[in-house]
Amino acid sequence: MEVYLDNSATTMVTEGVRNKMMKVLEEDFGNPSSMHILGIRAENHIKDGAKEFADILKVDTKEIIFTSGGTESNNLAIIGSVMANKRRGNHIITTKIEHPSVHEPFAYLEDNGFEVSYISVGNNGKIDKEELYDTLREDTLLVSIMYVNNEIGAVQDIEEIILELKKRKNDLIIHVDAVQAFGKYKIYPKRLGIDLLSISGHKIHGPKGTGVLYVNSKTRINPIVFGGGHQRGLRSGTENVPGIAGIGQAAVELYTDFEDKIVRMYKLKQHFIKEISALPGVAFNGLPIKYGDNGDAFDMDTLKETAPHIISVSFEGVRSEVLLHALEDRGVYVSAGSACSSHHPRPSTTLAAIDLAKELMESTLRFSMSDTTTREEIDYTISQINELLPMLRRYTRK
The missing domain is CATH 3.40.640.10 (Type I PLP-dependent aspartate aminotransferase-like (Major domain))
Structure with missing residues (x-):
């Protein structure tokens, strides 16, 4: 897939x-x-x-x-x-x-x-x-x-x-x-x-x-x-x-059937965050919650203070490019930052501005949906992260 x-x-x-x-x-x-x-x-x-x-x-x-x-x-x-x-x-x-x-x-x-x-x-x-x-x-x-x-x-x-x-x-x-x-x-x-x-x-x-x-x-x-x-x-x-x-x-x-598309994206975002937040060493960027406190991360009122399509996640203990390419091998395509500057690697000014620790900046992936993204695709992505994360953390431990 x-x-x-x-x-x-x-x-x-x-x-x-x-x-x-x-x-x-x-x-x-x-x-x-x-x-x-x-x-x-x-x-x-x-x-x-x-x-x-x-x-x-x-x-x-x-x-x-x-x-x-x-x-x-x-x-x-x-x-x-x-x-x-x-x-x-x-x-x-x-x-x-x-x-x-x-x-x-x-x-x-x-x-x-x-x-x-x-x-x-x-x-x-x-x-x-x-x-x-x-x-x-x-x-x-x-x-x-x-x-x-x-x-x-x-x-x-x-x-x-x-x-x-x-x-x-x-x-x-x-x-x-x-x-x-x-x-x-x-x-x-x-x-x-x-x-x-x-x-x-x-x-x-x-x-x-x-x-x-x-x-x-x-x-x-x-x-x-x-x-x-x-x-x-x-x-x-x-x-x-x-x-x-x-x-x-x-x-x-x-903008045809606009409201339905946005509601569906927020529901997919909520589902993704709810499932991923259960994993250890995971935190979400850009949400109006205390960093790392995932208890309210998937509350719909909380989510609606953010864009419906973008999810920024820091995975402690795994470098972003390692997880990115591991997901790519499984057919899941995501970003380690802004694609506009991905060929000229430099620290993210956004992640620095929100005071994210350097090791977390280097462990952050962006998942961004469109109005055509399906629940099946999100579920597949979740399953691959669940499989890959413990294995990659094992290999990258000092």
Whole structure:
């Protein structure tokens, strides 16, 4: 049996997405800037994609920009908005658990004269709200916060945080990295006060190399790619029409029967944690409980304070890559951390930020589900961990 539990790294495209993309590739292959019928048909796919996202987010189609993925969306949002509004302030804020595609643009801006504040998080991955509010200044221009952490599944109280931030400074630009949240939550940027929102296609059963950036019509941003003036001059370059058709189809499918899918994922997460928590030397990261106290780890109210699809587990006495490859040999595919940096091993900034001990950081695996994950797959994974863990611990004892 093969079980894919690395959906936070990437997801399989659905049949509907594949079929939609093949139609564009084979039939509607024109350049969307061309005036003939093939160009018009291609342009219509872009318009349809924008409408699909606008309807889901409850925004205007003109506020949807298509990108090459979450990384570009984050870079365009952060660098583009800061450079367009730099006369308003020189101070920008983010957290210590952001994705590298947020941290690196902040580092770039810091190198170019902007002052950056990095907000701490608690042991459960939640932002220290008082520290955030106290860090706000008159010259603060931008705050960037991820909705769901990609490694441990911690969920920020986005609505409460933004409400308080904008109460204190109403012209603040708010960017939210929703790469792991879109498709798991109903997100309405205008109601929440979000000015910029990043989405990635391949995290939602869409194609790789596709993404979306929502830009509030009142928020000024500068482009970071020049030449051609496509997408109202904000993102030059001939649009990836098959990709846009695919990501739009993926979004529509994901939000069809949405509530049922989320309930099912939470039940699978609850079942997995309940079974694994019975094993010795196991602790869960990102849950709002005392670390290592697994008694309430599978309480549904507790679980719903975290994302439905991500489970981060530390297995004492076993190195993560050893258990990962042992599971791989049994047909179970998981992650030892963020796949975006797995080829360049470095300590996890998220696990360090939640103050996880070094030996536990090196013993942590991430299991991430999708809406297609089954109970049978979870049960098989549990059985393999039950078999492998005592054997691997025996071999790795000093």
